[in-house]
Amino acid sequence: MSMWKEHYRVGSDLIDTQHQELFKRVSRFIKVVQGDEPWEERLEQVKETLVFMQHYVIIHFADEENLQKEIGYPELERHTRIHESFKGEIQEFAQTVEREGFDEEKVQEFSAKVMTWLIMHVGREDQKIGEFLRSRGGHK
């Protein structure tokens, strides 16, 4: 069973590819976080993923917001606010672990939060972009 589900597609090649990459990374992150090896051995991968996420969501959100602008998506402003708030949460977590250290339980909780957010956001919020795209005959 994969974390990515085919019905998450919105109908833009760029956005669908980025979403699949995000799901793949979050899925790998969860595997590392839930792994059996000693925490110290997994920590490097956890840190790498966190850095990747911080950068990748910025790129992906910007691309997705550009698509929304391009097609005249009416909920752009609301959608951008949701993106900003999620970026803020990732930033806040990164600062917390930087300050207080990478506690295993905190990282587990964070990875669950990211997973849930990603599924709800792509599975519901982004699907509205897909519907809008389809209503105007798809994306070129």
Next chain:
Amino acid sequence: MRVEYINPFYQATVDVFRVMLSMEPTRGTLRAVQELVPVSEANVGIGVTGDLRGSLLYSFPKTMALEMVHIMSGMEMTKLDAFVTSALSEVANIISGNALTYLSKNSLACDISPPQVFIGSTGTLAMATEKAIVLPLVTDIGTLEISISLHGK
């Protein structure tokens, strides 16, 4: 405790389960209880303040909890650890937020407190002093029971 507070929770759960689990829960028979009591192994409590005050308790059987997170993550889960309980808290949080948004369309403005996890089905939560209604949501992987105790000011 008014019965019209219940339907938004049913609607919100259907919506969230459809997106997260590709599942359509059906509504079991409502029952009234005197206190909020965890009925299953994995429980998430959420407080409500604002125009409505009270508590919500989400009770997931262990096998259901593990299967939900399995579907969401694509990974087999074997224990109710911080990852699983945090995912359940998020699910409960989203359902509660959406249900209260539906209620706010009836011009009731409410806020929710961060979810608290309780493992095990013993004891009573000192969360509510008034009666609650239990809403069972039946799925192929088990029944989630949401105990709802909400009261106007």
